[in-house]
Amino acid sequence: MFKIIKKENLNNDIVRITVEAAFIAQKAQAGQFVVIIIDERGERLPLTLADWDKEVGTITLIFQKAGFTTRRLAKLEAGQEIQHILGPLGHPTEVKNLGQVYCVAGGVGAAEIYPVARAFKQAGNRVICIIGSRNKDLLILEDILRGSCDEFFITTDDGSYGRQGLVTDVLKDLFTVIEKSAHTQYPGLVYCIGPVPMMRAVADFTRGYSVKTIASLNPIMVDATGMCGACRCHVAGKTAFACVDGPDFDAHQVDFGELSQRLKTFKQEERRISEENA
Amino acid sequence: MRNKTPQQPPEERIKNFLEVALGFSESEAQEEASRCLQCKNKPCVKGCPVGIDIPAFIKLIKEGRQKEALEKIKEKNNLPAVCGRVCPQENQCEAVCILNKKKIPVNIGALERYAADYALTHKLQPTANSRQNLAAKIAVVGSGPAGLTCAADLAKRGFKVTLFESLHTAGGVLVYGIPEFRLPKKIVQDEVDYIRNLGVELKVDTLIGNTFTLEDLFKNGFKAAFIAVGAGLPQFLGIEGENLPGVYSANEFLTRVNLMKAYKFPEYATPINIGKRVAVIGGGNVALDSSRVSLRLGSTAALVYRRSENEMPGRLEEIKNAKEEGVALNILTQPIRIIADKTGVAGGLECIKMQLGEPDTSGRKRPVPIENSNFILEADTVIIAIGQNPNPLLPRITPGLKTNKDRTIVVDENLMTSIPGVFAGGDITSGADTVISAMGAGKKAALAIEKYIKEQHGQNNG
Numbered sequence: 036m037f038k039i040i041k042k043e044n045l046n047n048d049i050v051r052i053t054v055e056a057a058f059i060a061q062k063a064q065a066g067q068f069v070v071i072i073i074d075e076r077g078e079r080l081p082l083t084l085a086d087w088d089k090e091v092g093t094i095t096l097i098f099q100k101a102g103f104t105t106r107r108l109a110k111l112e113a114g115q116e117i118q119h120i121l122g123p124l125g126h127p128t129e130v131k132n133l134g135q136v137y138c139v140a141g142g143v144g145a146a147e148i149y150p151v152a153r154a155f156k157q158a159g160n161r162v163i164c165i166i167g168s169r170n171k172d173l174l175i176l177e178d179i180l181r182g183s184c185d186e187f188f189i190t191t192d193d194g195s196y197g198r199q200g201l202v203t204d205v206l207k208d209l210f211t212v213i214e215k216s217a218h219t220q221y222p223g224l225v226y227c228i229g230p231v232p233m234m235r236a237v238a239d240f241t242r243g244y245s246v247k248t249i250a251s252l253n254p255i256m257v258d259a260t261g262m263c264g265a266c267r268c269h270v271a272g273k274t275a276f277a278c279v280d281g282p283d284f285d286a287h288q289v290d291f292g293e294l295s296q297r298l299k300t301f302k303q304e305e306r307r308i309s310e311e312n313a
Numbered sequence: 314m315r316n317k318t319p320q321q322p323p324e325e326r327i328k329n330f331l332e333v334a335l336g337f338s339e340s341e342a343q344e345e346a347s348r349c350l351q352c353k354n355k356p357c358v359k360g361c362p363v364g365i366d367i368p369a370f371i372k373l374i375k376e377g378r379q380k381e382a383l384e385k386i387k388e389k390n391n392l393p394a395v396c397g398r399v400c401p402q403e404n405q406c407e408a409v410c411i412l413n414k415k416k417i418p419v420n421i422g423a424l425e426r427y428a429a430d431y432a433l434t435h436k437l438q439p440t441a442n443s444r445q446n447l448a449a450k451i452a453v454v455g456s457g458p459a460g461l462t463c464a465a466d467l468a469k470r471g472f473k474v475t476l477f478e479s480l481h482t483a484g485g486v487l488v489y490g491i492p493e494f495r496l497p498k499k500i501v502q503d504e505v506d507y508i509r510n511l512g513v514e515l516k517v518d519t520l521i522g523n524t525f526t527l528e529d530l531f532k533n534g535f536k537a538a539f540i541a542v543g544a545g546l547p548q549f550l551g552i553e554g555e556n557l558p559g560v561y562s563a564n565e566f567l568t569r570v571n572l573m574k575a576y577k578f579p580e581y582a583t584p585i586n587i588g589k590r591v592a593v594i595g596g597g598n599v600a601l602d603s604s605r606v607s608l609r610l611g612s613t614a615a616l617v618y619r620r621s622e623n624e625m626p627g628r629l630e631e632i633k634n635a636k637e638e639g640v641a642l643n644i645l646t647q648p649i650r651i652i653a654d655k656t657g658v659a660g661g662l663e664c665i666k667m668q669l670g671e672p673d674t675s676g677r678k679r680p681v682p683i684e685n686s687n688f689i690l691e692a693d694t695v696i697i698a699i700g701q702n703p704n705p706l707l708p709r710i711t712p713g714l715k716t717n718k719d720r721t722i723v724v725d726e727n728l729m730t731s732i733p734g735v736f737a738g739g740d741i742t743s744g745a746d747t748v749i750s751a752m753g754a755g756k757k758a759a760l761a762i763e764k765y766i767k768e769q770h771g772q773n774n775g
Contacts, residue, residue, distance in 0.1 A: 058524050072481055078573065078582040079481075104582055119481040121518045257573070257583075260479050260520055261706050262489075262545040263565035267556055274549060274556065279706055293556055296657050300558040304584030311579050 036116040037071075040093065045175045049099050049143055050109045051085070057092030059122045065154035066128030066251060066283055069094065070259045072119040073107055080104050081256045081278075083147040083228075084123060094120075097146035097175070103308045124259050125282045128249070132159040133223025137209075138184065139202050139237055141167040141229030145175050147251065148228050153183045155226075161185045163222070165205045167233060171196035203236045210244060221246050227286065228253075231295045238286035250286035252277045254294060255301070268294050315417040316345040318426075323637040327608045330493040330576055333634060334398070334423075339377075342427040346375035349419045352411055357421060360409040362753035363462075365389045367406055371424055380437045382428040390425075391465035391508060392458065392752065394433060394500045395487060397426025400749045401628050433503050449766045452477060452530045452538040453513075454521045454707070457485020458748045459541035459739025461508055462755030463762075468511035470763050475535070476513050479520040482572065485543055487748070489572040490564070492602050494609070495631075498571075522707040527714075527735060536770060537734045537762045540722065541755065544740035546702040550594065554651030555697070559588065559659030563599045563698035570606050587612055588693025592662045594618075594648050595698030596625035601632065603696045604640040615641040615690060617648055619667050619680045643690065645669070647682060651695055662690045701745045719744060727761040728754065734769075736762055 041053040059069060068083045086095035100106045111117070128151050136155040140148035145166045156162045162184040168174040169192045181187045188205045189197025198205065206225070213219045221244055227237040228251040241248040254266040254277050261279035268277055269290035275281065319335045320326075326333050337345065349371040357367040365386055373382035386393045402408075402422040410418035431437070449472055453464040456478040464476045482488050484501045509515055521527065521542075530538055547562035549555050566585070569575040573583035591607040593600050596618035604614035616635070618625060621644050625632060636642065645667040654660030666686035669678035703720045715723040715731035721744055722737040724730055730737050738754030740746055 058519075062524065076574075076581045078584075119518045121479060121481075121520060121524070123523055124520070257565055257568050258480065258489075260545075261704065262547070263568050264547045264549070264562040265565045267549075269556060297556065297558050300658075301584045301586055304578065304586055308579040308582060308584070 036118060037120045038116050039111055039113050042111070042113045045097065046172055048173060049097060049146070049175050051095060051097045051146070052108075052111070053093050053095050054117060054120065055092060056094045056120050056122075059120065060087040060089050060092050060094050063087040063094060063123045064127035065130060065150040067123035067125050068259075068282065069096070069120050069122030069124060070256070071096075071108070071117050073104065073111070074118045077107075077118070078104055079257055079259065080108075081124070081253075081259055083251070083253075083282075084150065085146040086150060094122075097143060099143040102305050103312065106309075121259070125278060126280075128154065128226070128251075128283055130154045130158050134160065134220065135163070135222040136160045137163045137165060137206070137222045137225045139165045139167075139206070139225060139227040139229075139233075141202060141233040142169070142173070143175070144227075144229030144233075145180065148226070149176060149180055149183060151226055151228070151251075152180065156183055156185075160223075163209070164188065165190070165202045167191075167202040167229070168196070169193070201236065202233060203240050206237065206240055210240075223247065224249065225286075227251070231291055231298065234286060234289075235291035238289065238291070242287050248286040249283050250289055251282045252284060252289065252294060253282070254297060268297070315348070315412075315420055316341055316423075317420065318423045320634075323634075323639070326494065327605075327638050330609055332497055333494050336430055337423055337427045339431075342374055342424060343377065345420050345424060346371045348412065349375070350411055356409040356411065357406040357419075360406040361389075362405065362749045363389045363756055365406075365425075367421055370428060371419065371421070374424055374428060379428055379431040379435075383432040383437070386425060386428060389756075390752065391462050392504050393425050394429035394504055395458070395496060396749055396752070397422050397424075397429055398496050398500070399491060401747060403629060405749070430500075433500070448473065449536040449770060450475065450534050451762060451766075452521075452535040453541065454538060455479075455485060455541040455543055455739075455741075456483035456505070456515065457487065457541060457543050457739065457751065459543070459751035459755040459758075460485065460539065461505065462752040463539045463541065463738070463759045464513045465508045465511055466756055466759030467762060468508070468513045470759065472763075472766075474513045476508075476515050477519045477521050477525075478515065478517045480572065481517050483515055483517065486545075489568045490599065490602070492567065492571055492606050494605070495602065520706075522710045527707075527711050527732070531734070536766055537736065539755075539758045539762060540707060540730070540735065540737040540741060541739045541751070541758075542704045542707055542741050543751075544701040544745040545704045546720075547697070548700045548702055549697055550648065550699060552648060552650055554653060554659065557651055557653050557657070557659045559586070559693055560651055560695045560697065563593075563595070563603045563696055564701065566603055566696050567599070567606065570610070576606075576610060585610065586694075588659075589613065590692050591615070591694045591696060592617055592648075592690055592692035593696045593698055594662075595700070596620065596627060597698065597700070598627045598631055600696075600698035601627045601635045601640070603698050605635055605638055607694070607696070608638055608640065612694065613639070613641070615643055615692070617643045617646050617662065617664060617690065619645065619647040620677060621645055621669060624677045645680065647680065649687070652689065654693070659693060659695050660691070662692050662695055664688055664690055701740075703741050703744060727764075728758045729761065729765070734765065736765075
């Protein structure tokens with residue numbers, strides 16, 4: 036049993052919980068995830084680690100109320116328990132000093148990019164964060180993200196905050212400036228996490244510049260230890276398992292079309308269970 | 314005549330997930346037990362990978378001494394209710410039974426199951442008394458058949474055993490792989506409870522390598538470890554369309570249904586999306602299980618296997634059960650491509666007919682394609698059940714743990730790996746094999762670990 040010690044609604048859609056899980060906190064590294072099961076009848080749900088505290092022995096999870104299980108998880112309050120948490124899982128993000136690193140996130144990906152941005156910063160990189168949100172109300176973690184990077188950009192779909200447009204618009208501007216300047220260089224790495232169309236757009240854009248780009252993939256998983264193959268995806272023409280071979284992959288090599296198609300596998304079932312429990 | 318266990322009739326059982334074979338009544342068991350000739354040289358014992366004194370336990374059943382019969386079995390086998398159900402007795406003890414010369418061997422499997430079930434339902438579980446008290450802590454990694462057996466044997470020898478499992482439930486392939494109708498999960502739970510009652514501490518949700526490394530375990534006072542993480546990595550065919558939605562590995566399909574209880578969706582939250590027509594690729598027990606699960610979820614099931622029925626690696630009884638239930642066998646058929654329908658999900662399987670040629674390295678006749686025999690098998694769900702490879706995760710992140718080319722872990726004759734004090738056995742060293750051979754490895758490892766500890770740390774202080 037894993038006790039929730041703190042719960043906050045970051046906005047109407049997104050919830051942050053801090054959970055006692057000392058062993059996982061001890062081992063956690065940027066880019067890794069856990070699998071949770073709420074109770075006896077629950078499904079196995081992978082969630083990226085948003086933060087951890089080795090001293091206190093807690094992990095932080097931030098999730099969007101997107102489906103049946105995340106909505107149920109959002110109903111748990113501090114003091115209540117999650118029956119199972121397994122982790123940390125997946126390869127940690129490969130963090131080294133590459134000079135300059137762009138961290139690009141969309142939606143709840145803003146929570147997931149924070150440990151990655153922090154790790155690249157600590158490794159001596161100049162870190163630029165570009166965060167996309169549908170609107171101002173849905174934007175999360177602005178303050179702590181600002182504090183973890185050297186430059187910070189926000190885009191919103193409706194222009195209610197930051198720049199109106201997409202994260203790739205900011206990327207374009209930055210790359211254009213670099214192109215025209217004799218003194219600046221393209222980033223050593225662009226790291227992106229968020230909705231599939233966003234990651235795909237980032238990959239398509241940076242491919243033209245041959246800038247190394249990593250995407251943190253979020254396919255459907257069951258065991259998340261390499262056993263079921265539900266999370267398989269095509270990377271560089273070969274099948275890889277996101278749970279044990281990833282979740283970070285060379286974004287230029289990922290078949291994003293297949294990933295979004297596979298993500299829809301259980302759409303009908305998701306609707307059914309949500310309706311029956313409405 | 315050999316007594317068979319009664320079964321649920323096929324037309325009934327495909328509507329439920331309850332056990333197919335119903336087990337002997339007391340009188341049936343005693344009648345079958347009295348067929349045993351009590352041979353002096355006991356060929357059946359030599360046919361048993363864990364060496365159960367089979368004539369002795371059968372004699373006790375005949376005399377109505379069920380509890381003692383179970384104690385006799387448990388001297389060698391910690392999971393009799395499981396083995397009685399899923400062991401391929403026809404290739405082991407029953408194959409060498411003297412009565413098999415007339416093709417009517419004693420139904421040893423059903424008798425083993427009878428003794429185990431009798432004790433479970435009458436709450437007569439024997440409690441093992443440790444012969445010694447060794448303080449040494451031993452880690453067993455993976456709670457499938459090999460791990461459970463090794464943990465139980467070590468506990469019986471007086472060691473302090475912690476059993477680590479990455480899933481949320483103990484049992485490994487017994488809970489995620491084998492369906493409820495062949496091995497009820499309550500039975501597995503009872504066997505696990507027995508092993509916990511021996512003093513084994515079970516830690517679920519713990520992935521050794523990630524949550525703790527092997528090094529962490531030794532730093533925390535464990536004196537030896539047994540790696541029994543199995544062959545859980547699903548193989549794929551490498552054909553076009555294999556990653557389409559609607560295509561599952563048998564591991565994913567069975568894990569969803571068996572472990573996560575997707576057949577009770579939405580009461581249980583894990584979904585399964587299955588079409589009207591399921592094609593299952595493979596010819597082993599996993600392929601048969603996947604087909605029979607599909608029937609129970611309301612679909613038709615067509616097995617696609619590239620050799621002939623004679624070469625199918627599945628148990629004869631399970632092939633018979635599957636046919637009775639209406640699984641269509643497409644033998645001598647090789648899938649070459651999975652075709653998407655217009656919505657982009659699996660819609661059919663393009664196959665080519667095969668014929669048998671000369672024997673290959675496995676000694677089985679090699680299947681050879683027949684030119685221009687391509688056809689399309691309509692299927693909206695495709696399940697790939699062509700085998701599993703050893704789990705790569707722990708070897709990959711454990712420095713110094715040597716593996717073979719086929720990714721099995723290298724062990725010496727005492728099952729010790731390239732790291733002193735770290736042993737390994739079961740499918741992770743043999744490649745995918747039976748439950749009972751994994752249990753044999755678990756037993757062997759327990760003996761080897763005891764010997765190792767005594768050599769390393771002296772007789773009494775652990």
